[in-house]
Amino acid sequence: MHKQGFKYQKLAVHIEHQITTGQLKNGDRLCSIRDFSKRHGISLNTAKACYQLLEAKGLISVKPKSGYFVQYQPHQPADKNANFLSYPRQVSNLELLLEIQQAAISADQIHLGTIQIDPRWIPLDNLRRSLNRAIKHCKPEDFLHCDRQGHIQLRSALVELWREDGIYIPTEQVFISSGCMPALALLIQILSHEKDSIIVTSPTFNGQLQQIANLKRKIIEIPASSQGIDLERLEQVMQSGQAKLCLLTANFQNPLGYCLSHQEKQHIAKLAEKYQCFILEDDVFAECGYQIERPLPIKYWDQAGYVIWCGSISKSLSHAYRIGWFCLGEQAMAFTSKILSQNQMVNTPLQLGLADFIYSKAYREHLSHLHHILQAQVRAYIAYIQATFAEFLLECHMPKGGYILWLKLRPEINSVELYHQAKAHHISIVPGLVFSEDGKHQHYIRLNAGHILDEKMKQAITTLAQCSRILYLQHTF
Structure with missing residues (x-):
């Protein structure tokens, strides 16, 4: 493994020298991975690793069905994340x-x-009252079946809650899940295939990395800090076409705690549209801010329908209730039948109890x-x-x-x-x-x-x- 790693890095340094010295010019087409491996007497995996390293450094780019091309801009200002490599890799540990x-x-x-x-801090008395009222006023049909999309009362209650915060989501786009993580797992499986890559920040929530690994997907990391995400790197990775799915948190990210600006969220929504890359927005901490106003999600600026907004009450109320939600955009509505067939049904009395808790204003309080x-x-x-x-x-x-x-x-x-x-x-x-x-x-x-x-x-x-x-x-x- 160490010999192979040294080989691809040595080859990458050689090609980088050819690019930076002008021997290979901007726009020049490189040979295919197969030809490259034959020319240097290396395996296909080593050749691919070499190209991925050059691509991560922003020296080359890939065009679907065309191949690899030199992409070098020598006069760009220094990148503080220049040494950070963004390429597909397995989750370890x-x-x-x-x-x-x-x-x-x-x-x-x-x-x-x-x-x-x-x-x-959990308002148990108010929760008990809401659950009791919900059971008392249940209709007979509520005990006959569970709607796989979620009970209309809870979906309507959430839509009303979000409307108070300036977020407008059609009720038909809201799906109830047994928590945010099950929703993300379902969506990852439907919107991607095994061995596909998913864009994540570094660092990101360890539970998400574990889930991605269990689903047999790879990750492409982009650098982040307590100030936010490297949006230039995000665009570079989206533009490369190496991933068509991105898992992000814009509000109070775990573990960094940043909250992106309106301009940054709007920019991400536009990038998703430009490169047709789905954004899975994990927004579980948004209601745990220090201000009365709830920060707006990326979804707020989603005009093309590539952002899927996910959340739950696990961080703001209790994870024990196992109730979450996700809101599809227009581009994902085509997968509705598949989503409904695989979505885990959620306990109806609990859904109705949470709906009452929201409508009674106890949740807002x-x-x-x-x-x-x-x-x-x-x-x-x-x-x-x-x-x-x-x-x-x-x-x-x-x-x-x-x-x-x-x-x-x-x-x-x-x-x-x-x-x-x-x-x-x-x-x-x-x-x-x-x-x-x-x-x-x-x-x-x-x-x-x-x-x-x-x-x-x-x-x-x-x-x-x-x-x-x-x-x-x-x-x-």
């Missing part, structure tokens, strides 16, 4: 991802990594209360972490919404080692390694700030800082 998933449901762990709000709680709670977590981790913490940005903290630790602290150290103390965290494939997040960790910062959580953070100190000393002496 599946065993670690599964281990983290199992730890997240373990009763003997202090869940400092699993993203969930404290159960004490809950969100208004949650805005203030989360902002104060996240700030308290950051202050405590900064004080406790003072000598080991390099970055801990205040997210623009939600309750996820993305910590950059000193490079001497390996996040996987810290994960195992914490686990030995019955503390679950998520190491940065599993949020990307580019290997740039080895000393990052993700923490949950959704729980009340009580003495139990403070002690867990203190213990985590002590584990960090041990690792730091081990790697410096």
Whole structure:
């Protein structure tokens, strides 16, 4: 494997030199992958890897049914992400991802990594009243079958809720699912094939990477930071035609916490239309902002119908109810029959209970209360972490919404080692390694700030800082 990697990189350097020195000019056609492999006595996979590396560097591009061409613009300003490579690759670390998933449901762990709000913030009394009213007023036909698209009352309630936020979605485009992740899995399977590539940000939610791997798809990563997404790189990858499906979060992304501007969201919608690339917009954290106004989704600017908007109540209310939704655009409506045949049906009484919860304004009241709680709670977590981790913490940005903290630790602290150290103390965290494939997040960790910062959580953070100190000393002496 190392010899093959060295070979394709060496060939790529040689071709890059020919391009940058003018021996190969902009627009020149390169030989086919098959001819390239024969000429250099290498395998097809090695030849393909060489071309993919050149393409990731923006030196060549592929035109469907035409081949590879030199695409070099020497006078462009320096790209801060120039060393970041965007090309199709498999998701690794599946065993670690599964281990983290199992730890997240373990009763003997202090869940400092699993993203969930404290159960004490859930309005149980209002939920019980809504469920009781829903059962009391159920019609006989509600107990005969489940509509695979979702009960009309819940779909109508969601449409009314979104309309209050300035988002207008036709009821017929709304589908109810058993959560956001099952919806994404269904849509990925319908809109792509095995071994296809899906565009994701780096870093991105580890659960999505695990799901993509389980569905036997590849990923193409584009760089992102706490400030947002590299939109130039996003366009380059879309333009290359290597992927026709993109999985993005625009509002309070997991784990970075950014919220894209209106202009950026509109630009993404236009890119989707221009390159006919479907956008799966995971918007589960949008209702967990710190302002009264809900941030608009990319879907708001979707005029051509390439954006599919997905969400759930898992982050704003409770993941235990297993109710989510997705809204198809015009381009995806052609798949309606297939989607309906494969969509998991959702418990009707729960759908009706949530519809009542929305119509009674109890959900809106809950969100208004949650805005203030989360902002104060996240700030308290950051202050405590900064004080406790003072000598080991390099970055801990205040997210623009939600309750996820993305910590950059000193490079001497390996996040996987810290994960195992914490686990030995019955503390679950998520190491940065599993949020990307580019290997740039080895000393990052993700923490949950959704729980009340009580003495139990403070002690867990203190213990985590002590584990960090041990690792730091081990790697410096």
